[in-house]
Amino acid sequence: MRTAAIDLGTNTFHLIIAEKENDEVKIIYKTNAPVRLGEGRLNDNLIIDAAFKRGVDQLKAYSETLKEYGVTKFKTTGTSAIRSASNGKDFVDAVKSETGIDIEIISGDEEAGLIYQGVKLSGAIEDLSLIMDIGGGSVEFILCDSNTLIWKKSYDIGAARLMQQFFKSDPISDEDRNSILVHIQNQLEDLFEVCEKYQPKFLIGSAGAFETFAELIIKKNNQHTDIKAAKTYKFDFDEYIAIAIKLINATHAERAIMPGMIPLRVDMIVVSALITNYVLGRLKINNLTLSTYDLKMGVLASLMN
Known part of the structure; x- marks a missing residue:
C-alpha cells in the first residue's frame, strides 16, 4: 500500500x-x-x-x-x-x-510531536538532544533522547516572519541583527530554562535551513555527499560557524551565487543562521547534526503505524 x-x-x-x-x-x-x-x-x-x-x-x-x-x-x-x-x-x-x-x-504542539517522530526515524538522536526545526512561520524545539520526548514547544519566530519584521538592510545591519536577537531572547526564555535543567549537548537541525548549511559546506569542500539521499549529516562545528558568519556578513547578491544555495533561502538563511548561532552559544552546544527526516516523515510514520 x-x-x-x-x-x-x-x-x-x-x-x-x-x-x-x-x-x-x-x-x-x-x-x-x-x-x-x-x-x-x-x-x-x-x-x-x-x-x-x-x-x-x-x-x-x-x-x-x-x-x-x-x-x-x-x-x-x-x-x-x-x-x-x-x-x-x-x-x-x-x-x-x-x-x-x-x-x-x-497546532504548533502537534507539529513539534510529528517532527520528533520524523527525526527519530532518521537515527540522528543518539543521546540527550535538542531538535530545532526552523520553518518560515514558526520554529519548533524538542528536548528528547531516542526513547523519550521530554519537552516540546513551537514559537512564532520563523525565518520568513522575522525577515519581514526586522530584515531591512543589505547586508544585514547591526541594528537589524540586534533587533532579531533581542526578539529571539525574549521569546525563548522558557526554552533556556528547561535546557538549563537538562543540559543537552547535541543540537539536531531538522531539514530546511540545515540542509542548505550542509549543501554550502559540501560544495565548498568539493565533497561528494548527496544530502537528498542521506538521512543524517554530522557537521564539523568550526566549518558550520565559518559558513554561518559568512552568510550573515554577505550581501544578497553574494549569497545568491554561493554554490549550494537555493533561491528561496537567499535571505531567510541569514535569519536561520542568527537563530541557530544564538541557541548554540546560549546553550554552549558544539555538536550539530542534520536530520533530513522531519515533519513529513513523522506524518508518514503515523499513517503507516
Missing part, C-alpha cells in the same frame, strides 16, 4: 510518497515547491491573493501525482501560515473544492 504525506509549510509545500517494506519505510517519490504561502503579509496573518492561488495550483498538481502513483492513503498538514491566517479556512475550503484534498491544520 502506498502512503503519502503533504506538508504545507509557510515557504515550501512538500510531497513524499512511500510504502512499507520489511518494516522499513521505502521512499518511492518526493518533491517540493517554493510556494511562499507566507509571502508579504505573514505578520498581518493574511495569505495574499497571489500566494493563495499558487498554493491551490500546487495542490492540484500534487493531487494528480497521488493518482499517478496509486496512493491509497495520505494526509495533508497545514502549519504556521495557514493556522495563523485570518483567511486560512478560506484556503482550506478552496483546496477541498478544487482538488478534493482535505487539509488538517495542526
Whole structure:
C-alpha cells in the first residue's frame, strides 16, 4: 500500500510518497515547491491573493501525482501560515473544492510531536538532544533522547516572519541583527530554562535551513555527499560557524551565487543562521547534526503505524 504525506509549510509545500517494506519505510517519490504561502503579509496573518492561488495550483498538481502513483492513503498538514491566517479556512475550503484534498491544520504542539517522530526515524538522536526545526512561520524545539520526548514547544519566530519584521538592510545591519536577537531572547526564555535543567549537548537541525548549511559546506569542500539521499549529516562545528558568519556578513547578491544555495533561502538563511548561532552559544552546544527526516516523515510514520 502506498502512503503519502503533504506538508504545507509557510515557504515550501512538500510531497513524499512511500510504502512499507520489511518494516522499513521505502521512499518511492518526493518533491517540493517554493510556494511562499507566507509571502508579504505573514505578520498581518493574511495569505495574499497571489500566494493563495499558487498554493491551490500546487495542490492540484500534487493531487494528480497521488493518482499517478496509486496512493491509497495520505494526509495533508497545514502549519504556521495557514493556522495563523485570518483567511486560512478560506484556503482550506478552496483546496477541498478544487482538488478534493482535505487539509488538517495542526497546532504548533502537534507539529513539534510529528517532527520528533520524523527525526527519530532518521537515527540522528543518539543521546540527550535538542531538535530545532526552523520553518518560515514558526520554529519548533524538542528536548528528547531516542526513547523519550521530554519537552516540546513551537514559537512564532520563523525565518520568513522575522525577515519581514526586522530584515531591512543589505547586508544585514547591526541594528537589524540586534533587533532579531533581542526578539529571539525574549521569546525563548522558557526554552533556556528547561535546557538549563537538562543540559543537552547535541543540537539536531531538522531539514530546511540545515540542509542548505550542509549543501554550502559540501560544495565548498568539493565533497561528494548527496544530502537528498542521506538521512543524517554530522557537521564539523568550526566549518558550520565559518559558513554561518559568512552568510550573515554577505550581501544578497553574494549569497545568491554561493554554490549550494537555493533561491528561496537567499535571505531567510541569514535569519536561520542568527537563530541557530544564538541557541548554540546560549546553550554552549558544539555538536550539530542534520536530520533530513522531519515533519513529513513523522506524518508518514503515523499513517503507516
